[in-house]
Amino acid sequence: MNPFILDPILRRALEEDIGTGDVTTMATIEPGTQAGAELVAKEDFVLAGIDVARRVFQLLSAETAFEKLISDGQTAKRGDVIAWIKGDAATLLQGERVALNLLQRMCGVATLTSTFVQEIAGTRAVVVDTRKTTPGLRVLEKYAVRMGGGGNHRMALYDAVLIKENHVAAAGGITAAVSRARQRVPHTQKIEVEVRNQDEVAEALAAGADILLLDNMSLTELTAAVELVGDQAITEASGGVNLETVREIAETGVQLISVGALTHSCRAVDISMLFT
Numbered sequence: 189m190n191p192f193i194l195d196p197i198l199r200r201a202l203e204e205d206i207g208t209g210d211v212t213t214m215a216t217i218e219p220g221t222q223a224g225a226e227l228v229a230k231e232d233f234v235l236a237g238i239d240v241a242r243r244v245f246q247l248l249s250a251e252t253a254f255e256k257l258i259s260d261g262q263t264a265k266r267g268d269v270i271a272w273i274k275g276d277a278a279t280l281l282q283g284e285r286v287a288l289n290l291l292q293r294m295c296g297v298a299t300l301t302s303t304f305v306q307e308i309a310g311t312r313a314v315v316v317d318t319r320k321t322t323p324g325l326r327v328l329e330k331y332a333v334r335m336g337g338g339g340n341h342r343m344a345l346y347d348a349v350l351i352k353e354n355h356v357a358a359a360g361g362i363t364a365a366v367s368r369a370r371q372r373v374p375h376t377q378k379i380e381v382e383v384r385n386q387d388e389v390a391e392a393l394a395a396g397a398d399i400l401l402l403d404n405m406s407l408t409e410l411t412a413a414v415e416l417v418g419d420q421a422i423t424e425a426s427g428g429v430n431l432e433t434v435r436e437i438a439e440t441g442v443q444l445i446s447v448g449a450l451t452h453s454c455r456a457v458d459i460s461m462l463f464t
Contacts, residue, residue, distance in 0.1 A: 189239065193327055198244050200324070201286045213281045223277035223463055227291075229264040230458035234302045236260050236335035237294030238271060240328060241287040249279040261298075261335045270459070277463075284461050292456040293325070294332040300454040301336025304434055304447060313438035313445050316341045316424075320448035329451045341446055349373055350401070352382045362388060366395035380424070389413050393420055402442065403427050410440040 227241070235258050242254040252275035257268075264270050273280060304315045316339040321329045330340050342348035351365045359365035362381060369379050380399035381392040386409070392400055393416075402413050404427035417423050424444035425437050437445055 189327075189331065191243070194240065194243060195247065197324060197328070198240070198247055198286070198290075201290070202244070202247065202283070205286050206282055210278070210282050213278045217277050217281070219278070221277040222275065223280055224272065224274045225280050225461050225463045226269045226273070227271040227288075228460045228462055229266055229268045229270055230460055231266050233264055233295045233457040234298040234336050235262055235264050235270060235295055236298035236332035237291045237328065240294065241271070241291045244287040244290070245273060245275065245279060245283045248283050249276055251275055252279055252283075264295075273461075280461075280463075288459055288461060289456075290325075290328065292459050293322075293454075294328055294335075295457040295459070296454040297329050297332035297451055298336035299457060301333045301338040301450050303431065304450065305337040307431060307434050308438040308445070311435075311438035313425075313442055314339045315434070315450070316444050316446050317450050318426075318446050318448040319344065320452040322451070333450055336450075338447075338450065339444075341444075348380065349377055350380045350382070351397075352401075353384075353403075356382075362391045362397075363395045366392065366397055370396065382426075383413075385409070386412060386416065389416055393417065397421055399424060399444075401426050401446075407436055407440060410437065410442060414441040 238256045238260055245252040245254055255272045258264050258270045308315065317330055317333045318341055333340060342350060349369050351369065356362050356365050359368060366379055366381060378398040380401055381397040382401040382403050383389050383392050384403050389400060399422040400417060401424045402410055405413060410425055414423050423442045424446055425442040426446045429437060429445055429447045434445060
């Protein structure tokens, strides 16, 4: 991961946690004390963010040794040691919570994503994320989605055109919104339009949309929309997606399924850092 993007995130997190100093460590540990520790999986999960954890400790001290034993995208089993760390004891103690918070969060995203991906195996659909991410952590969470086997939707407002219900209302309709966007964005930029029924599907297609976001449609409506669209545009299902519904949604033939829960409702996994 690019340090120019990663390091400011980690520095802010460390400043938030350490502040003017770790009073407990300063009061109990002699300066210069060396220690070794290991990161231990307390449950099964898909690993994501091990190099983020490494960078936390190395920002505190470049002399910290960090050896990962499992790589991102692989499965860690309960009891597995996923990394060894060695260095100044104070550094290890001061970096512990930030490293674990980020690592546990990222592994949670990757693990939940992997579960969704497994549910739709054998279909043509791809599970993708949304912008419903933790403020300040989007780049980390979207990376974790990829480690779980999912795909990324747009990163932010700046890198894709997605005309939603409120844009349509403010622009004066789907046709007007697509026409205006086509005039103002480069020819290399795809235009996606959120549609809610078959009439809007037909209008968006006629307007020349490249991607149709089929919002909160029933399975019957999704199937009909996919049939109507054919190969004229990419289809994406959104809304009402969970582990109980995702398989049936995929079987309608949509190409993308966006799932906000990957990043806004995942559970952090359990990882411990234990001094040896």
